[in-house]
Amino acid sequence: MINVADAFSKFRSRLELTNKEQEDASRRHKEIRDYLRTKFDIDRDFLTGSYKRWTKTKPLKDVDILCVLGEKESHRRDEPPADLLKEFEDALVAKYGRSNVSRQRRSVTVDFGVKPNADEDTDGKVMSFDVVPAFNKSKHYEIPDTSNPNGWTETDPEIHYQKAVVAQDNYDRQWKGIVRMAKKWNAHREKPVKPSFLIEVMALELLVPPFGGDFRYELKGLFASLADRIHEAWPDPAGLGPPVSDGMDNTARDTAKQELLSASNAAAVAIQLERTGKNGDALRAWRDLFGPLFPLS
Numbered sequence: 001m002i003n004v005a006d007a008f009s010k011f012r013s014r015l016e017l018t019n020k021e022q023e024d025a026s027r028r029h030k031e032i033r034d035y036l037r038t039k040f041d042i043d044r045d046f047l048t049g050s051y052k053r054w055t056k057t058k059p060l061k062d063v064d065i066l067c068v069l070g071e072k073e074s075h076r077r078d079e080p081p082a083d084l085l086k087e088f089e090d091a092l093v094a095k096y097g098r099s100n101v102s103r104q105r106r107s108v109t110v111d112f113g114v115k116p117n118a119d120e121d122t123d124g125k126v127m128s129f130d131v132v133p134a135f136n137k138s139k140h141y142e143i144p145d146t147s148n149p150n151g152w153t154e155t156d157p158e159i160h161y162q163k164a165v166v167a168q169d170n171y172d173r174q175w176k177g178i179v180r181m182a183k184k185w186n187a188h189r190e191k192p193v194k195p196s197f198l199i200e201v202m203a204l205e206l207l208v209p210p211f212g213g214d215f216r217y218e219l220k221g222l223f224a225s226l227a228d229r230i231h232e233a234w235p236d237p238a239g240l241g242p243p244v245s246d247g248m249d250n251t252a253r254d255t256a257k258q259e260l261l262s263a264s265n266a267a268a269v270a271i272q273l274e275r276t277g278k279n280g281d282a283l284r285a286w287r288d289l290f291g292p293l294f295p296l297s
């Protein structure tokens with residue numbers, strides 16, 4: 001049987017992007033790009049969000065592609081943001097089918113119909129993309145945001161990217177791995193924390209260097225401090241968009257807090273089981289927290 005420390009190392013590498021996944025993401029990127037360029041004037045487009053920052057969890061879904069619109073589309077900035085999303089939605093429905101395309105607050109999701117197996121493996125396939133139309137706004141971007149009263153959100157993915165790079169460097173290069181694990185817990189628990197980007201934003205402040213050297217205690221501590229501060233307002237780290245914490249009301253935050261506290265308690269129990277020589281029970285306790293990607297052997 002594997003020991004818990006090795007199980008965590010294996011878990012961490014299972015949450016890394018594989019070459020096959022990156023190839024599939026690039027193939028889908030090209031396919032969507034080539035198609036959308038026949039429908040809209042697009043200046044440039046690129047993969048962004050947690051995929052680009054290496055903080056995405058598995059199975060790989062909702063890879064963000066930002067499509068920066070050109071001059072011919074500038075009139076759309078004066079029209080309602082929902083109209084722009086609808087135009088993108090209609091275009092993508094024509095290619096991928098009604099049942100595979102859905103509109104979100106800031107993007108249009110295209111589902112590729114990939115189903116993970118019981119081990120949450122997709123054989124290197126990306127499940128879905130989030131297509132985000134955008135306008136240039138000085139050195140950053142403006143994207144539709146149907147939940148923001150003014151209809152648009154300013155965003156600077158480059159600043160988010162750089163902050164993650166610095167955090168990773170300051171944390172003995174383990175910060176992203178820990179963020180992916182915490183996001184895996186969230187996805188496995190059906191997302192008590194919304195959006196999951198909030199976990200990454202909070203981790204920028206809550207994971208105080210240096211790395212303690214032990215994923216067990218890092219995770220236990222992170223769950224506890226996320227619980228402790230989940231009711232606070234968490235601004236966009238680039239200082240441009242609305243608070244990242246605006247996706248939950250007070251009731252949702254209460255629920256998230258309870259879930260996070262029980263995760264921290266479950267981690268403490270798992271650590272105790274291991275200390276008393278119950279390795280198999282400890283592994284199963286961690287798997288209950290993270291799901292099938294956490295190895296038992």
Ligand SMILES: Nc1ncnc2c1ncn2[C@@H]1O[C@H](COP(=O)(O)OP(=O)(O)OP(=O)(O)O)[C@@H](O)[C@H]1O
Nearest residue numbers: 049050056155157160195196197236241242243244
């Ligand atoms: N409130 C906000 N203000 C400004 N930019 C934001 C805000 N929320 C999200 N973003 C940017 O949009 C990107 C995509 O958002 P999304 O919710 O998909 O998060 P994510 O980091 O990609 O996480 P996930 O792994 O859940 O996809 C974020 O990575 C961030 O760069």
Ligand SMILES: [Mg+2]
Nearest residue numbers: 049050062064
């Ligand atoms: Mg995303």
